[in-house]
Amino acid sequence: MLSLHVHDLLKHAAQVHAAATVTSVSLEGAVETQTYAQLAKAANNCAIELHAMGLRSRDAVVSFGFSSLNQMAWLYAALSQGVVTHFLNPQHRAEDLGHFLQQVRPGMLLHDAATASAAQAFAALVPGTPLRAMTQLGTGSGREYTTTEFAEDTLSHVCYSSGTTGVPKIVEYTHRSTVLHAWACALPDAMGLNSADRVMPLMQNFHASAWGAPFVCPLVGASLVLVPPHRDPAQWFQWIEEHRITVLGAVSAHWLALVRYMRTSGLSFSTLRRTVVGGTRLPFDVAQFIQEKLGVEVCHAWGMTETSPLATIERFDSSKVSLRHGKPVFGIELAVQCNGGVCSAEGTGELMARGHWVAHSTANSSSWLATGDFATLHENSELEVIDRMEDSLIADGIPLSSALVEHQARLVPGVADAALLVTDVASGRSVLAWVAMPEVDTASVTVELEQILSKTFNGWRPTQYIVVDAFPYTASAKVQKHLLKDHIARLHDDDVALTPNSSC
Structure with a gap:
């Protein structure tokens, strides 16, 4: 019985869905397209390069950049020989990225044009680690790389959580878990994908593997379009x-x-x-x-x-x-x-x-x-x-969703965005932070917010309303509420407890 290995997904697509394509759009707007057959050849050349550099099964490489064809080629190259790819998020804090790099001690640090200068700066933290632009694909010299044999429970890749609630968490995936997840995504009552589809995730590969798109698309032969944040x-x-x-x-x-x-x-x-x-x-x-x-x-x-x-x-x-x-x-x-x-x-x-x-x-x-x-x-x-x-509220014995409160707040004229911050779960104290549209009377908008929220949620309303210039977002468009709480705490000295309660 065959083992489950992620690189077999691309091998399958190259043989069965050779004409289906992967397209990437750069930050500058340049568009590049390859068939799965062409991508498999590029991955083969990169695998030869990794092997020549002495990287072997269970070694690590860091992929520091945005989703692209080149990133996919290096990913599948590493997968084919059991080398573990760590996707680092360029939008994470520099101190977190530096800490992760020192933990990983990669055999190679891959970067793209957008992360080249940051990669140079981080190189001092991992002396001896070679830097390489993702565009520098291996030539392969016309040879076919022979896939390394390794167990299906070998790590395939590593992602770091978005950091919505604090320090990003390190999450490891195996070849077996990744293939099974891709199969589940493709099921009719799940994502229901097939070879006629053209799939575009607005998430990057460093965000939970772009929800598995780089794996489920070659599994079913769907074309994949990768775009920048x-x-x-x-x-x-x-x-x-x-x-x-x-x-x-x-x-x-x-x-x-x-x-x-x-x-x-x-x-x-x-x-x-x-x-x-x-x-x-x-x-x-x-x-x-x-x-x-x-x-x-x-x-x-x-x-x-x-x-x-x-x-x-x-x-x-x-x-x-x-x-x-x-x-x-x-x-x-x-x-x-x-x-x-x-x-x-x-x-x-x-x-x-x-x-x-x-x-x-x-x-x-x-x-x-x-x-x-x-x-x-x-x-x-x-x-x-x-x-x-840490953000849950109970109003009159009924759980209250902050997402629904925020949606109702955004419907009020003059509100560009809104975020409900629970400052004390036990007492139910909360702050509605909101971003004002240009040239609005914030005092009158606040009155309307209070009236509409009270009416919508059976008399419940936030303890306090605060206008801020902008929200801090993660790469996946989530508001970083722990940072927002810190920001408001520095701006406002009052009796509302604003100490973040991080789950990390």
């Missing part, structure tokens, strides 16, 4: 149309901005037929607009870096009263940890997860991953994630 919804729309995208991977923040842009501009899609949405829960009315007005099927997923990331998924149904996070795909088991630390298949508490592609802490022997999410598991394992544990 960009915060302009007009640019996202342009890419979708230019590259004839059929499936879009995006977080809720992406879609909130894209819907606002398309409504204002009166635009529609010509090819997009499905979106897989992660992150905080999409407001029901926004999901309904995407599906019924834009003609795009909404598949709302839940997961995290530690779950590879797909764990549950739900297709939007307007006949239901609310949009939840769906049911676990095969290979994932969920529970909630209620009072007393007992895990239950139904109820409300901290969400626990385990499965074939779920990483769990090396500090304890439990197979369960404590996710840090406050959630309800309904009948038939249907998941409803309410909030992060």
Whole structure:
């Protein structure tokens, strides 16, 4: 019986779906396209280069840059010989990146044009580690690289969490877990991908492996389009149309901005037929607009870096009263940890997860991953994630979602963005931080915010309202609430406790 190895995905695509393509768009807008057959040849040449440099199974290379064809070539080269690729996020803090590099001690530090100067600066922390531009692919000298034999439980790659709640967590994946996750993503009731699809994740490879897109696309023969991080919804729309995208991977923040842009501009899609949405829960009315007005099927997923990331998924149904996070795909088991630390298949508490592609802490022997999410598991394992544990609120005995509060706040004229910060879970004290649009009367907007939120949430409203210039975001468009709390604490000296409660 054959073992499961990630590099066999590209080998399969090169043989069976040779004409399907991978396209990458650079930060400067340059577009490059290769077939899977061409990418496999480039990966072969890079593998010969890695071997010549003395890198062997279980050695490490660091890939420090944005998603691209060149990054894919080096990734699959490393995979073919058991070398572990560490995806470093250029948007993480410099001190975190330096610490990770010193821990990894890589055999090579790969960088792109955007990270070249930073890589030079970090090189002093790892003396002797060769630097190499990802564009410098191996020539191969016409030789075919013979894949190294190694066990399927060998590490394939490493990602670092987004750092939304503090210091990014280090998450390791194996060849076996990555292939099984790719298979699960491709299932009809999951992402439902096939060889006719053109897939564009708005997440980078360093963000939970771009939700598995570099692996599931070659598995089914779907074409893959890799784009740089960009915060302009007009640019996202342009890419979708230019590259004839059929499936879009995006977080809720992406879609909130894209819907606002398309409504204002009166635009529609010509090819997009499905979106897989992660992150905080999409407001029901926004999901309904995407599906019924834009003609795009909404598949709302839940997961995290530690779950590879797909764990549950739900297709939007307007006949239901609310949009939840769906049911676990095969290979994932969920529970909630209620009072007393007992895990239950139904109820409300901290969400626990385990499965074939779920990483769990090396500090304890439990197979369960404590996710840090406050959630309800309904009948038939249907998941409803309410909030992060440190951001959870109970109003009149009912769990209150900060995402829904923030959505209602953004609907108030004059509010560009909003974030609810829970400053003390026990007392329920909270701060609504919001960004004002240009030339608005912040005092009158604050009054309207208080009235609308009180009406919408049965008398509940935040303890305090604070206007800030901008929010700190992660590369995956999440507000870094721990940094926002720190920022507000420095600006305002009052009786509201603003000390961040990090889960890391």
